Amino acid sequence: MLVRCSADSLEIENISHSVTLVPRLKYSVNLLNDAIDVLDCKQNDLKNINKDMIFDFDDSDEIQVDALKVEYVVTFSLNTLLYVKKNMEKISNVSSIPEILPSAIPVIRTISATLFDIIPKCSQKLSELSVHLGSIVLDSAALTTARFDFSRSNVKSSILLDEIKSMVNSKFTSRYDISLDKVQSW
Numbered sequence: 001m002l003v004r005c006s007a008d009s010l011e012i013e014n015i016s017h018s019v020t021l022v023p024r025l026k027y028s029v030n031l032l033n034d035a036i037d038v039l040d041c042k043q044n045d046l047k048n049i050n051k052d053m054i055f056d057f058d059d060s061d062e063i064q065v066d067a068l069k070v071e072y073v074v075t076f077s078l079n080t081l082l083y084v085k086k087n088m089e090k091i092s093n094v095s096s097i098p099e100i101l102p103s104a105i106p107v108i109r110t111i112s113a114t115l116f117d118i119i120p121k122c123s124q125k126l127s128e129l130s131v132h133l134g135s136i137v138l139d140s141a142a143l144t145t146a147r148f149d150f151s152r153s154n155v156k157s158s159i160l161l162d163e164i165k166s167m168v169n170s171k172f173t174s175r176y177d178i179s180l181d182k183v184q185s186w
Contacts, residue, residue: 021094021143024136031129032085038122039078046071057178068176070118076168077111081126083164084108097140102148103156105130105137110161 050067058064084104091100112126141148172178 021097021136021140024132025088025091025097028129028132028136029085029088031125031132032081032088035122035125035129036078036081036085038119038125039074039081042119043071043074043078046074054176057176059178068172068178072168072172073114073118075171076165077115079168080107080111080161080164083160094140095144095146098137098144098146098148101133101137101140102150102153103160105133106154106157107160108133110157 046067050071053064053068057068084107087100087104091097108126108130112123112130115123115126137148140146
């Protein structure tokens with residue numbers, strides 16, 4: 001019995017490119033998990049260090065305000081990356097990549113820039129991650145002939161960041177019973 005196969009060079013090229021996306025995507029998930037692990041440890045450390053401020057916070061003490069700023073940034077960053085990870089887990093095939101990842105890239109870049117002064121190594125991992133995801137998005141779009149609108153992705157990213165900021169604000173105001181005006185000036 002003979003099976004007819006097409007040896008169309010474009011088809012072979014598409015198959016080889018889609019196969020190379022899987023290890024790149026796995027590597028990207030590993031980078032994301034590494035950053036999440038670092039932020040999770042840092043958040044736990046900061047919660048322990050700042051636990052006395054739950055009952056005795058002095059908003060005129062710059063050291064206390066700065067300590068809460070760092071915890072706020074780490075908490076915001078961790079929650080944002082956990083959301084990105086949850087979205088990345090929804091990728092089921094090559095055609096879902098251009099739907100899911102384009103809005104994650106500006107989010108990751110924003111978090112990377114936010115963490116630059118606090119946790120430089122984590123910021124560097126996130127920068128590398130955004131580059132990898134960008135190349136994966138472009139390659140998957142070429143394979144699927146998908147088109148995406150960067151301005152729409154940026155809007156989705158902004159909405160996501162605002163939602164997570166509201167959630168973190170709620171956590172902080174309930175945990176520390178404070179006004180976040182000074183803390184949010186990052």
